[in-house]
Amino acid sequence: MGRTKKMGEMLVDMGLITQEQLAEALEEQKVTGERLGKILIDKGFITENQLLETLEFMLGIPHVQLSRMQIDPEAVKLVPPNIIRKYKILPIKKTAGSIMLAMADPLNQQAVDDARMASGFDIIPVLASERELEGTIRQYLAFQMDPGMEKILSELKETGRPLRRENQNIIRIEDEAPIIRMVNAILNQAVQGRCSDIHLEPQEGDMRVRFRVDGELYEVLHIPKASEPAVVSRLKIMAGMDIAEKRVPQDGRFSLNIEGREIDFRASTLPTAYGEKVVLRILDRASALNRIEQLGLTPQNQERLLRLAKRPHGMLIVTGPTGSGKTSTLYALLNEINSIDKNIITLEDPVEYTLAGINQVQINVKAGLTFASGLRSVLRQDPDIIMVGEIRDNETAELAVKAALTGHLVLSTLHTNSAAGTVARLLDMGIEGFLLSSSLIGIVSQRLVRKLCTNCRQPYILEKEMAEHLGIPEEAGEKFYRPTGCHMCRQIGYQGRTAVHEIMPVDAGIKKLISRGEVSEEQIEAEAVREGMITIKMDGILKAKKGITSLEEVMKVVYLGG
Numbered sequence: 030m031g032r033t034k035k036m037g038e039m040l041v042d043m044g045l046i047t048q049e050q051l052a053e054a055l056e057e058q059k060v061t062g063e064r065l066g067k068i069l070i071d072k073g074f075i076t077e078n079q080l081l082e083t084l085e086f087m088l089g090i091p092h093v094q095l096s097r098m099q100i101d102p103e104a105v106k107l108v109p110p111n112i113i114r115k116y117k118i119l120p121i122k123k124t125a126g127s128i129m130l131a132m133a134d135p136l137n138q139q140a141v142d143d144a145r146m147a148s149g150f151d152i153i154p155v156l157a158s159e160r161e162l163e164g165t166i167r168q169y170l171a172f173q174m175d176p177g178m179e180k181i182l183s184e185l186k187e188t189g190r191p192l193r194r195e196n197q198n199i200i201r202i203e204d205e206a207p208i209i210r211m212v213n214a215i216l217n218q219a220v221q222g223r224c225s226d227i228h229l230e231p232q233e234g235d236m237r238v239r240f241r242v243d244g245e246l247y248e249v250l251h252i253p254k255a256s257e258p259a260v261v262s263r264l265k266i267m268a269g270m271d272i273a274e275k276r277v278p279q280d281g282r283f284s285l286n287i288e289g290r291e292i293d294f295r296a297s298t299l300p301t302a303y304g305e306k307v308v309l310r311i312l313d314r315a316s317a318l319n320r321i322e323q324l325g326l327t328p329q330n331q332e333r334l335l336r337l338a339k340r341p342h343g344m345l346i347v348t349g350p351t352g353s354g355k356t357s358t359l360y361a362l363l364n365e366i367n368s369i370d371k372n373i374i375t376l377e378d379p380v381e382y383t384l385a386g387i388n389q390v391q392i393n394v395k396a397g398l399t400f401a402s403g404l405r406s407v408l409r410q411d412p413d414i415i416m417v418g419e420i421r422d423n424e425t426a427e428l429a430v431k432a433a434l435t436g437h438l439v440l441s442t443l444h445t446n447s448a449a450g451t452v453a454r455l456l457d458m459g460i461e462g463f464l465l466s467s468s469l470i471g472i473v474s475q476r477l478v479r480k481l482c483t484n485c486r487q488p489y490i491l492e493k494e495m496a497e498h499l500g501i502p503e504e505a506g507e508k509f510y511r512p513t514g515c516h517m518c519r520q521i522g523y524q525g526r527t528a529v530h531e532i533m534p535v536d537a538g539i540k541k542l543i544s545r546g547e548v549s550e551e552q553i554e555a556e557a558v559r560e561g562m563i564t565i566k567m568d569g570i571l572k573a574k575k576g577i578t579s580l581e582e583v584m585k586v587v588y589l590g591g
Contacts, residue, residue, distance in 0.1 A: 462546030
């Protein structure tokens with residue numbers, strides 16, 4: 030308390046905060062127990078940099094900028110991940126008998142003692158921004174196996190046998206404990222590493238575990254073959270599946286509270302030659318893209334999309350391959366147009382996130398609730414806006430068009446490669462050209478691209494030969510950016526994802542083409558470009574020029590060039 034008061038008084042003396050602001054922060058500290066510096070920053074009384082400079086002056090401890098440092102991966106491994114996470118500390122450099130420890134609070138003696146005990150090294154504390162620490166810790170620990178997990182694996186390997194059971198399906202609780210700890214550790218690690226999916230794959234000699242991060246799969250660990258059935262059974266129990274049924278695929282879901290956040294897991298099993306494969310999709314409600322500003326739209330595309338979404342009736346289609354963020358776009362649009370005077374009903378398979386004030390219906394094919402039958406029922410519920418998760422067949426397509434023509438705004442998705450290709454797909458599904466031209470108001474085509482790490486991306490000038498090879502000779506001599514790799518992005522060069530889009534309003538020229546019924550994708554796209562559409566290829570190039578992504582990533586995702 031004496032130290033925090035002294036720091037507070039120094040901040041007042043330096044004119045950085047007022048006496049009243051200090052009193053307010055100290056009162057909150059009595060209630061929350063938070064560090065005074067964090068409270069002052071959260072309240073906007075001081076900046077993080079002002080706090081670091083004050084502490085450096087007071088304590089004589091230097092402060093470091095982690096984003097500009099070369100962190101020693103071997104030093105990080107000297108302190109167990111659970112201690113790193115608990116105290117928000119990070120070993121950054123190792124010398125003969127000591128390690129340099131980045132800390133937001135270098136006077137936390139308990140943290141210093143625990144790091145010394147765990148590592149066996151003397152500790153040299155240095156100051157670091159709490160925000161930078163959190164981000165760097167998350168990056169470094171995403172794929173580093175916790176010693177607790179290593180211990181469990183060691184136990185399982187030593188036993189070298191499957192877990193004992195009272196009967197065919199009931200695992201003895203004392204033997205199940207290591208499996209529960211193993212599964213929990215995998216789930217925790219995946220969430221902390223910002224993973225979107227966990228793959229548990231039976232191999233001939235063991236079970237491989239891989240995490241998907243920013244669209245790419247990374248191998249994390251291998252589980253002994255003898256423990257594989259128990260791991261699968263544990264996940265099936267959590268997801269409400271039948272553990273006795275191993276011959277057919279199953280689906281389920283469960284929720285866990287991890288780090289104070291409600292995390293949903295969607296589970297799917299698949300029988301393979303070596304056993305049951307399990308895939309878990311991680312749905313983090315806190316990080317869901319539920320605002321239109323989070324979708325990565327250019328100002329022009331955002332304005333176009335909002336204009337379409339606020340139309341009173343008609344059909345708006347979002348298209349792209351699996352995993353291209355279509356559902357996120359629909360959810361953001363629904364949040365944007367949701368209001369007290371609108372009756373909004375969705376048909377989803379599955380319901381990924383719950384949206385306040387919106388009636389969401391889960392498709393259940395076994396019970397006879399399909400998109401088509403659900404849509405018929407929804408139309409009797411006096412809706413203003415209907416979201417159909419996916420148009421999969423002719424019947425659903427015809428009902429969606431009918432709904433759009435009878436005064437409803439219909440939002441849905443299709444698996445096509447471009448906005449123009451969506452028109453051809455709907456015509457192929459048997460929709461008459463004159464009905465489609467009257468009901469369709471717009472199409473959004475999108476893909477996800479990885480974002481370049483802003484800490485290590487490198488600018489370069491695109492050479493003429495490469496520009497011609499990519500089919501963009503007009504971009505020769507322009508500045509782009511390439512991935513390099515650093516500790517902030519785990520040496521990958523990319524961190525996070527954003528979307529590239531093309532948004533095609535169905536205006537008079539395109540309506541005329543569609544009403545003919547027989548029209549090529551090329552004709553539709555040419556007309557859309559004449560009317561001002563930025564193609565997905567061009568949107569990708571613009572984002573590559575700004576250093577948001579790389580040309581290589583745009584090529585891979587949007588099939589640029591040859």
